[in-house]
Amino acid sequence: MLITKLKDQETIVSLVTGKVFILNCHGCKEVSFPEQEANALQKELQATGNVTGILTTDYICNPENIKLRLSYRQSEIDAADTVLVFSCGIGVQTIAEYLPGKKVVAACDTVPLPGFQGVTPLEYDCKQCGECYLNITGGICPLTACSKSLVNGQCGGAKNGMCEVDPTMECGWERIYRRLKQVNRLDMLKCPVQIRNYATKVDVTE
Ligand code: SF4
Ligand code: SF4
Numbered sequence: 776m777l778i779t780k781l782k783d784q785e786t787i788v789s790l791v792t793g794k795v796f797i798l799n800c801h802g803c804k805e806v807s808f809p810e811q812e813a814n815a816l817q818k819e820l821q822a823t824g825n826v827t828g829i830l831t832t833d834y835i836c837n838p839e840n841i842k843l844r845l846s847y848r849q850s851e852i853d854a855a856d857t858v859l860v861f862s863c864g865i866g867v868q869t870i871a872e873y874l875p876g877k878k879v880v881a882a883c884d885t886v887p888l889p890g891f892q893g894v895t896p897l898e899y900d901c902k903q904c905g906e907c908y909l910n911i912t913g914g915i916c917p918l919t920a921c922s923k924s925l926v927n928g929q930c931g932g933a934k935n936g937m938c939e940v941d942p943t944m945e946c947g948w949e950r951i952y953r954r955l956k957q958v959n960r961l962d963m964l965k966c967p968v969q970i971r972n973y974a975t976k977v978d979v980t981e
Contacts, residue, residue: 778887779808779809779862781883782882782884787859790880793856794856795820795857795858796857796858796859797826797860798831798832798858798866799817799829799830799861800836801833802835802837808861813861813882820859828852835860835869836866852874855877856878858877859882860879860882861883862881864903867880867881867909868916869898869899871909871954872898872914876957877958878958881907881909884906884907885903885904901918902916902918904971912951912954913954913955913957913960915951917947920950922947927968927969929946929948929949933949936949952964
């Protein structure tokens with residue numbers, strides 16, 4: 776289980792370039808989904824005439840469910856430059872994987888709450904860091920794809936594409952580089968240094 780909170784409106788608007796297709800996940804909505812704020816923001820985006828479609832469904836982290844639902848809306852997705860996802864980090868990662876070549880961005884930050892997150896069968900993971908970095912890493916989570924949870928690029932220890940900490944796994948930052956290249960967003964690697972804000976981690980046991 777988890778809590779999602781909306782990124783600030785300025786950030787979300789800056790992420791949306793050109794036409795946009797919007798995806799809302801209501802899978803874990805009963806825990807906390809910023810529905811009213813999300814609806815208000817989506818109405819504003821619709822008023823600009825740049826929204827090609829909105830899909831609201833549950834458990835976008837369920838691969839079979841989402842593959843089918845995306846296929847029904849393919850023409851609206853094709854017409855969009857950006858896919859804006861209102862979900863937890865796992866949902867965004869799932870969509871980024873299923874829409875290769877498309878700019879997929881996260882509208883929410885995921886805040887921890889003990890318990891099971893989503894229904895995805897372990898292909899994707901989210902540490903619920905409270906400050907989602909997926910918008911600068913092409914939809915691959917740097918906290919879980921990198922053994923050291925680095926948020927500012929590769930450590931330099933990878934050998935033949937494999938992680939120096941765990942040689943059985945691909946270096947997460949090499950994956951991020953390839954994904955950014957695929958979506959023509961290598962410029963993201965030049966963005967300012969990310970200083971991780973550990974204060975966003977919520978201790979729900981307090
Ligand atoms: S950066 Fe990773 S751990 Fe943090 S919210 Fe996004 S997916 Fe989750
Ligand atoms: S080799 Fe890659 S995945 Fe492994 S710790 Fe270094 S940057 Fe992270």
